[in-house]
Amino acid sequence: MSRGAERQRSKVVEEMKMEDELAGVPTVEEIERHPMDELLRTERLPHIWCPGCGLGTALSCFVSALTRSGLDLDKVAIVSGIGCTGRVAGYLRLDGFHTTHGRAIPFATGLKLANPELKVVVFSGDGDLVAIGGNHLIHAARRNMDLTVICVNNFNYGMTGGQMGPTTPTEARTSTSPRGNLEHPFSVPNLVSAAGATYVARWTTLHARRLEKSIHKALLKPGFSVVEAIAPCPTLFVRFNRRRLEGGDILKYYQEHSVIRHDAKPWEVDIGFGGEIVCGEFVDIERPTFQDRMREVYGELRPCDDLGLLHRPSAEATTSFEVEIELGEEKPAAVPVKVKPLVVGTAGQAEVRLGGFGGQGIILSGKIVGKAAALHDGREVTLTQSYGPESRGGACSTALIISDGAITYPHVTRPAVMTLMSQEAYITYHGQLVEGGLLLIDADLVEPDPSADQRIVPIPATRIAEQELGRRIVANIVMLGALTALSDVVSEEAMRQAVLDSVPKGTEELNKQAFGRGYEYAMGLLGEEADA
Numbered sequence: 001m002s003r004g005a006e007r008q009r010s011k012v013v014e015e016m017k018m019e020d021e022l023a024g025v026p027t028v029e030e031i032e033r034h035p036m037d038e039l040l041r042t043e044r045l046p047h048i049w050c051p052g053c054g055l056g057t058a059l060s061c062f063v064s065a066l067t068r069s070g071l072d073l074d075k076v077a078i079v080s081g082i083g084c085t086g087r088v089a090g091y092l093r094l095d096g097f098h099t100t101h102g103r104a105i106p107f108a109t110g111l112k113l114a115n116p117e118l119k120v121v122v123f124s125g126d127g128d129l130v131a132i133g134g135n136h137l138i139h140a141a142r143r144n145m146d147l148t149v150i151c152v153n154n155f156n157y158g159m160t161g162g163q164m165g166p167t168t169p170t171e172a173r174t175s176t177s178p179r180g181n182l183e184h185p186f187s188v189p190n191l192v193s194a195a196g197a198t199y200v201a202r203w204t205t206l207h208a209r210r211l212e213k214s215i216h217k218a219l220l221k222p223g224f225s226v227v228e229a230i231a232p233c234p235t236l237f238v239r240f241n242r243r244r245l246e247g248g249d250i251l252k253y254y255q256e257h258s259v260i261r262h263d264a265k266p267w268e269v270d271i272g273f274g275g276e277i278v279c280g281e282f283v284d285i286e287r288p289t290f291q292d293r294m295r296e297v298y299g300e301l302r303p304c305d306d307l308g309l310l311h312r313p314s315a316e317a318t319t320s321f322e323v324e325i326e327l328g329e330e331k332p333a334a335v336p337v338k339v340k341p342l343v344v345g346t347a348g349q350a351e352v353r354l355g356g357f358g359g360q361g362i363i364l365s366g367k368i369v370g371k372a373a374a375l376h377d378g379r380e381v382t383l384t385q386s387y388g389p390e391s392r393g394g395a396c397s398t399a400l401i402i403s404d405g406a407i408t409y410p411h412v413t414r415p416a417v418m419t420l421m422s423q424e425a426y427i428t429y430h431g432q433l434v435e436g437g438l439l440l441i442d443a444d445l446v447e448p449d450p451s452a453d454q455r456i457v458p459i460p461a462t463r464i465a466e467q468e469l470g471r472r473i474v475a476n477i478v479m480l481g482a483l484t485a486l487s488d489v490v491s492e493e494a495m496r497q498a499v500l501d502s503v504p505k506g507t508e509e510l511n512k513q514a515f516g517r518g519y520e521y522a523m524g525l526l527g528e529e530a531d532a
């Protein structure tokens, strides 16, 4: 294209853009950007919730209400506890904290006391808020702590397998009440209004617009405001109770069973199984908040000096949440030239720890070692596990004691053998290794402390799994092969058998190869010692 033609083309494009702008035509970037993107950590999506789960609707209602509220987003904090609903704090681009089980309200209380300028919202599930966190819920309501609570009630513990919870209706089936719940449930509106909440509403996720309006009102209401969102858990609660819940068409069930009754007394809104779901705004009263009382006694409240105002993470913020890892260039051989196998013997007992992050199969590895030692080597074994709330990406570890005698206490404190497959696990656990113990690390994922005087053997388990076997998922089995070659805590034959017994059907051959490759690699290191 000649220069003149190019100039002419640019001019036309500019004119078209100007015309579009004047006519209010959105740009491509604007079309691609969802209005909720501003408040969602899109780098953490897709979310983990099941198809048909009501949590997405509850979250959308919250995002819409918050956007409309006009609150300064730099002064809004979101706190959640454990469970499927607990993920909300991680998905919102707000200052947030995903606390331990049942402790969302105490954490939120502390946050509000330390920085009274914040609007603090607790977004959690019925199990977290009403069972293990039940006492915190009623006492925060009694104090009229200036918090907003969104309680997503799906009548069971979803994340852990659909167990019965404190809001499970009588007769409803769950994984722990297969013949139906014998207990009388808590009614959230009745509980919190009796304890002193200033605003209480309930909607199902079918009533999305009304739910959004109530959340909006709760956000702007001083004092302890609570919105209960009845939401479907199609994977568990609805599945277990399909016959009583419109054959599983739960939104139809909500439509046919819910009634709106704003003037209902909170003690009249219990949810009977198969009965009415009374929805509406049940409480909207004024009474002094805890913060009002504090002001009367201490004067104007200010944020703690060392806390200041927090700032929302920027849209560009990166996250360690991602499990995806780049292996990068292969490191030059940091592998020790000589490796002696660790001989623990069978006289005493040996402690073993395996660590990494969720998704690496660390817990499965622990079970394989345990099975090998207990079922195939005929020894005594205990196994404990530790992992974070995240199903993927969080720190996790499994620890075993293997002994020829009775094991009186299962807690592992001084492992003789460890395999650590993430930097976080290395930082957390490497100091526990007994003197003379053996520490295997993933050569590409762990940067050991050069000043630590320990026997460290880097094994490129992830690299072997990915580049030689084509499946990163078997890196844990490669590592088990190396562990077996370099220590005598379990026999090779027992481990080979336990691997085959434990892996999913159809993957036996791949896992067999992975184990063999790890074993062979580590034996090669022993060979180097002999040659040196």
Ligand code: SF4
Pocket: 048, 049, 050, 052, 053, 054, 055, 084, 154, 158, 159, 232, 233, 234, 235, 236
């Ligand atoms: S288990 Fe239930 S509550 Fe949890 S994400 Fe799945 S459908 Fe939702």
